[in-house]
Amino acid sequence: MTATTYKDVWDLDILFNGGSASEAFANHLTETSESISAFEKKVNKWSPLNTTEDVGKLNGLLEEFEQTAKMIRQAGAFVSCLQAQNTNDKSAKSLQAKVTSLSAAFQTVLTGFDSKLTEINDTVWLKLMEDPSLRGVSFVLTERKERAQEKLSKAEEALINSLGVDGYHGWGQLYDLIVGSIKIPFEGQSLSVGQAFNKFSNPDREVRKGIFEKWEEAWAESSDLLAKTLNHLSGFRLSVYEQRGWEEVLKEPLHLNRMKKETLDMMWKVISDNKEPLVKYLDRKAKLLGVEKLSWYDLDAPYGKTESKASYQEGADFILEHFARFGEEMAAFGRMAFEEQWIEAQDRPGKAPGGFHTYFPESKQSRIFMTYSGTPSNISTLAHELGHGFHTYAMRGQHYLNRNYAMNVAETASTFAEAIVSDAAVKKATTTEEKLALLDDKIQRSVALLMNIHARFLFESSFYQERKQGPVSTERLNELMLSAQKEAYCGALDEYHPMFWASKLHFFITGVPFYNFPYTFGYLFSLGIYGQALEEGKGYEEKYIALLEDSASMTVEDLAQKHLQEDLTKADFWEKALKVCIDDIEEFLELTENK
Template sequence: MTAVTYSDVWDLDVIFKGGSDSPEFTTHLQKAEHLIQLFHTKVNQWTPKNNLEDTIYLHELLVDFESVAKKLRQAGAFVGCLQAQNTEDQKANQLDSKVTSLSAVFQTALAGFDNLLTSIGDSIWGQMLKDESLIDLSFVLNERRERAKDKLSKEEEALINALGVDGYHGWGQLYDLVVGKIKIPFTENSEEKRLSVGQAFNKFSSPNREIRAEVFKNWEQAWGEQADLLAKTLNHLAGFRLSVYEKRGWEDVLKEPLTISRMEKATLETMWAVITESKELLVQYLNRKAKLLGLEKLSWFDLDAPYGKTESKVSYQEGAEFIQQQFSHFGEKMAAFARKAFEEQWIEGEDRPGKAPGGFCTFFPESNQSRIFMTYSGTPSNVSTLAHELGHGFHTFAMKGVHYLNRNYAMNVAETASTFAEMIVADAAVKNAKNEEEKLVLLDDKIQRTVALLMNIHARFLFETSFYEERKQGPVSSTRLNELMLSAQKEAYCDALDEYHPLFWASKLHFFITGVPFYNFPYTFGYLFSLGIYAKALAEGKGYEEKYIALLRDTASMTVEDLAEKHLQVDLTQKDFWEQAVKPCLDDIFEFLELTKDK
């Protein structure tokens, strides 16, 4: 397809040269700190007159708001990349603390800014938003104003932000530090190795059950040794949140995550109800997979096991070329974006020790570039993950030219774009299979993601819901956390597994992220929402790309219910959409069951 050989190591020097010792980055942080102080001063100097003269001052503050937000996003993205590429980079951890402190100061200034918005009368406010300089920002400004009304006083919110630096966010940073030091022992070719958690996790995709079982045993032991420390960390994170919620008068722990997701509770409840009603077929798949592997039931460490005995690997180069080719069938802009990402070394995929687990895509607004992080070891799942993260990157690319304050889309719609890209590649892989056996291998890999998003994520949601209810009464022990996780997994997987992963709460970063509580259901929403979009794309063909981009550009300036109504003409609070969205997942399972019935 191309003569270009792609590097699987990203280029961060083009952003800030010198890594965690970068003088450029030091200067960047100094500029950010100066701009934050200026913004804070201007906010404190503004006394709204409650007339249309406020429009001018508000517009000026929004210009400063945008400048600071870009600076901090650029800084946070860079530090996140430094920490991910080398978990032993102590200077990067120090920089992370600095960025967190700056962000807290900015949040305090924003709390004051938002509070001022509430002091403007409704009538004048409505007139102000009709001004040419503000009309495009009316949704986000209204949103900030309404959320501010729902919080404490400016002084109290400032205190929360200040205490959160060494309290709330400090516990989150401690988790990252602990995980960076965890090593999983593993014997390969008679050689004793100590794998990072990212490397060890990839072993769960091994076709060799003895390898999976050994890694899982050592995995459980390693996390178990840290369980009490991590339980304390999780309890303090939840305790901080619950204390804030209590002071604000928020009784429902889902209020914050739903508000962040711009989503109604009715939508969430309808989605889970339809998924629960659809699980019988997923259990049939799990039982058939167990039979094909010669087992009575699957264990947790078998869930990512590939079908068949093939050990063929997809090189990074082959994966990159396949992704670009499939994106081009959907639209030229998406393919061009992927090509740019590969050619300009936006992707860190090298399989080496010392990297953080998982994968992510982050955006550098001042450089107008993205960076993608993962550990690529050549499995079909790795190709899907790479496509998934490129989908995130395309989302930010599609919003080019949109006002920066209208680009802060929530996680649930962020996962829509990533899953849409992943679906293009996974679907193509199945359709392009050379024979039935290869088709089954790829179909199985595709269904594994369905199981993860409809069962694993459901378990996370059930666990977090029950944990927060118990945490209201006081700290929850590591033993009890194991019990809650085991119960959630059994319910989510309909008790279809032989052995579960009670320490999953400790090993999953998402429970310890301070920025977004309930970092789970948005994945499932994004997955199924993307399937609804994907169905339209298949029906309309290559010309759908522009409509898809139009949808992406609206993702941060309306609720998800309004987004679906405008671009898909559906009501997300009703079962119809979700039943149609789940159908392709079930069709995959039907096909798998049919092809394997005589095996």
């Protein structure tokens, strides 16, 4: 019996009272604007001396950098929460535009700051980075300097940032507006896309099929608008790349994820070479569901007639119990998140689809968003987002510049937390049927990360190549998506989801290009860490936190070498990680052999 009852609605008022009408938040935006201006003046005044005397100036600028960055992050996090909790909040949309403007202004100042870094010659730079006050942030500063050297002039980059507010980012915001207006009819109700999406895990195939047909129709009705949005967003991005002389569209996402192309290529190669067990699972699942082949809407279907449901309270207690078995720090963070109402999980109309974690650096708090309906998958999602939160919590002692970890490493922490909970659920199962249902849910995530994400990567790779020649039509987008899905799923499905390019938010996110492969990287990378954790037992938490602390101040290849003694450009690591997934599938196939 738990001593605390957890509420499934988050508390935003403690951050800025009054929601989108908050006077405190309006003041925060004003103060943020003033902070950007103050930072800009100091950057403009700074003329690098190309001597070690630059240390003091650089440290002063870094303090201003940190303060302003925290304020903008605080504002962006708040607005994202407002928009997610109520897609009809028009004031929140207006505030989003203001925050986007402030972010663009800050990026412009940072472009100037980075440009000044390039004025320091390499010999002096090395000496500066050896200074005790800068040594701890030398990786990040050197990274900024090197990236700036590959971009356009300060004035040109400033112009790009400015035009991006109503161009690039404007198209991304239009997507959010379109999605907020889409309604899916179901049994006399009008569902938001988030509510409708949850129906794909319904045990009744007729429900899944029916909602899928309405789902496809709804997205198809807006497909021309969505295609135009995607074309303009990607066109803006490609134009910037062209001006910078970047021919390879993966250059930016690989840089942002601090990884080599050799690592990415090896990961996908090993996955492609080992998909046979995944196909066997899909075939067996089809047989168990009484169909010749699975369709897209069957991929999230639970196995069996016994539908496992857990209240929000039960889900929270289960997560905390097993976080505690791994380590005290993770459990303490989880309890704090539930007790202080950092989580928005209520199932109600008007919420945005999906789930996310966001961080408020000035308040030193996280917020987690999802729609909880009691399925094992919901519990896994909740654990996943708590994993993101734990990552920021584990890094709380690091310099702010060393806390901007790349997306692929961020997904490691979230997937690691997910693995703890899903493994615990399988082991706790008291009957074969329950074990199969939980194993199935676990394998579904492997299919999503190794096949669905692969399809997204294949689609974006081919789409960007065609987009270089001009806009891509709605019909062609459907064709590219269908081709990518057939390749990624090895032809194992009967019906696919050609409109997936429209329904998946990740293709329309402006902050991060190729918002796909980092998920798969994080999933498999986490399995390598998780394997070590199982071998070493409860005391592993200290090593795990040490890895997280380093996750924003080195490349992923160096991170793996230092903490796991693994070479990510070689097949061995990825094969060992995949074996964990394959073991689950083999157990599932064995248990269902005679069914």
